[in-house]
Amino acid sequence: MSAIVAIVGRPNVGKSTLFNRLIQRREAIVDAVSGVTRDRHYGKSDWNGKEFTVIDTGGYVLGSDDIFEKEIDKQVELAIGEADAIIFMVDVETGVTGMDEDVAKLLRRVDKPIFLVVNKVDNAQRAQDAVEFYSLGLGEYFSISSMNGSGSGELLDELVKALPEKPETESELPRFAIVGRPNAGKSSFINALIGEERYIVTDVAGTTRDSIDTKYNRFGFEFNLVDTAGIRRKAKVKEDLEFYSVMRSVRAIEHSDVCILLLDATRGFDGQVENIFWLAQRNNKGVVILVNKWDLVDKDTHAVKEYTRKIKQAIEPFTDVPILFISALTKQRIYKAIETAVEVFTNRSKRIPTRKLNDVMLPIIEHTPPPAYKGKYVKIKFITQLPTPYPQFAFFCNLPQYVREPYKRFLENKLRDHFDFTGVPVTIYMRKK
Numbered sequence: 001m002s003a004i005v006a007i008v009g010r011p012n013v014g015k016s017t018l019f020n021r022l023i024q025r026r027e028a029i030v031d032a033v034s035g036v037t038r039d040r041h042y043g044k045s046d047w048n049g050k051e052f053t054v055i056d057t058g059g060y061v062l063g064s065d066d067i068f069e070k071e072i073d074k075q076v077e078l079a080i081g082e083a084d085a086i087i088f089m090v091d092v093e094t095g096v097t098g099m100d101e102d103v104a105k106l107l108r109r110v111d112k113p114i115f116l117v118v119n120k121v122d123n124a125q126r127a128q129d130a131v132e133f134y135s136l137g138l139g140e141y142f143s144i145s146s147m148n149g150s151g152s153g154e155l156l157d158e159l160v161k162a163l164p165e166k167p168e169t170e171s172e173l174p175r176f177a178i179v180g181r182p183n184a185g186k187s188s189f190i191n192a193l194i195g196e197e198r199y200i201v202t203d204v205a206g207t208t209r210d211s212i213d214t215k216y217n218r219f220g221f222e223f224n225l226v227d228t229a230g231i232r233r234k235a236k237v238k239e240d241l242e243f244y245s246v247m248r249s250v251r252a253i254e255h256s257d258v259c260i261l262l263l264d265a266t267r268g269f270d271g272q273v274e275n276i277f278w279l280a281q282r283n284n285k286g287v288v289i290l291v292n293k294w295d296l297v298d299k300d301t302h303a304v305k306e307y308t309r310k311i312k313q314a315i316e317p318f319t320d321v322p323i324l325f326i327s328a329l330t331k332q333r334i335y336k337a338i339e340t341a342v343e344v345f346t347n348r349s350k351r352i353p354t355r356k357l358n359d360v361m362l363p364i365i366e367h368t369p370p371p372a373y374k375g376k377y378v379k380i381k382f383i384t385q386l387p388t389p390y391p392q393f394a395f396f397c398n399l400p401q402y403v404r405e406p407y408k409r410f411l412e413n414k415l416r417d418h419f420d421f422t423g424v425p426v427t428i429y430m431r432k433k
């Protein structure tokens with residue numbers, strides 16, 4: 001589980017420029033928010049081997065100063081609630097503004113690591129000008145240029161030092177995170193699952209003060225439900241609710257082995273649900289999709305088939321994912337849901353002996369070798385599963401750079417055909433031998 005770092009600040013100070021620098025070539029999750037806000041972005045970053053999630057809380061492209069001000073308050077409040085550390089960015093070109101002072105006032109009361117970052121310090125003159133930001137009362141600041149990267153190393157050194165450490169002992173039990181949009185029925189599902197009495201065995205302290213694993217013993221399975229303190233936080237307006245839910249999902253997903261993704265059958269597998277799905281996939285977590293509130297759907301004979309087809313279309317090419325139709329209200333198939341999540345957990349921790357892997361895969365490769373590329377023939381000699389917590393395979397060959405994406409997908413599908421990896425992202429690497 002990695003910590004969450006939020007970048008806050010006025011529009012145009014350079015938040016997204018820094019964000020892009022931090023995540024480098026990795027893909028960001030875009031949380032498109034309607035109205036005055038620019039999209040929020042989530043991405044993974046790492047520094048000195050420590051991984052963390054960065055959130056660019058968005059800029060505000062439209063509206064008057066009043067709107068900016070209101071939105072910024074909200075942005076900061078959200079960051080305060082959910083992040084492990086906050087980067088507060090200001091702009092040396094404009095100097096201290098009233099809005100900066102307002103944000104600083106909010107942040108001064110916060111008991112979390114705050115990094116005041118003066119951006120656009122592209123040259124020595126500007127380094128002199130940055131001194132005025134001491135007046136914000138946040139102490140020492142970092143001068144950086146998001147554009148050319150100067151100063152960002154020093155910032156990152158201090159930032160990762162301030163982030164919470166990973167726990168010493170990770171539980172061997174499956175860790176399930178119940179994720180989804182607000183009102184999908186997550187609480188109802190958890191209640192249906194664990195019952196009124198709550199079959200709590202023990203509380204295991206989570207990685208950060210905000211998150212907790214709770215151990216359950218139910219239906220003959222033992223598992224941890226990944227919960228976050230934020231879950232009970234009540235948001236004031238709808239947009240915040242959605243934001244909380246994504247933040248919460250980011251945190252819960254990272255802390256889990258398997259994500260149980262709930263959606264409301266009457267609303268469908270929409271863009272927000274899809275975002276959460278890809279978040280789980282990119283974090284190499286197992287996934288089970290539960291179409292909840294199935295009791296509300298007019299079911300003809302094709303309903304399940306049609307629904308399944310639509311979801312699979314949206315999650316191409318990672319379609320080897322269980323999709324179940326449940327009702328938290330009537331408790332229909334909730335046992336099956338947990339059973340499936342346990343199976344996915346098993347698939348994710350599966351280790352294929354090297355001998356067996358090669359015995360199965362080498363004849364397939366011999367029969368259908370990688371297509372020649374630029375007149376070169378690729379010879380795959382040996383395959384091994386990497387010692388990672390989730391399935392990753394290295395295919396050793398003479399010309400790894402000539403193996404293209406479609407062939408890797410072919411290999412992945414063959415692995416899935418022969419060894420059950422349902423619900424689990426599989427990564428294929430071509431390595432030089």
Ligand code: GDP
Pocket residue numbers: 009010011012013014015016017018058059119120121122144145146147148
């Ligand atoms: P955001 O609205 O806070 O996300 O700001 P952006 O990242 O979109 O940047 C706003 C503008 O500032 C863009 O035109 C950037 O190119 C520019 N900018 C960002 N970082 C720097 C920097 O370090 N130096 C200079 N000179 N310009 C920058």
Ligand code: GDP
Pocket residue numbers: 180181182183184185186187188189292293294295296326327328329330
């Ligand atoms: P959460 O925000 O994802 O935790 O969603 P809740 O569990 O609070 O549920 C939102 C609403 O959907 C509540 O009114 C629930 O009673 C209702 N609900 C949840 N699951 C089901 C279901 O399976 N069938 C029906 N008909 N309603 C449900």
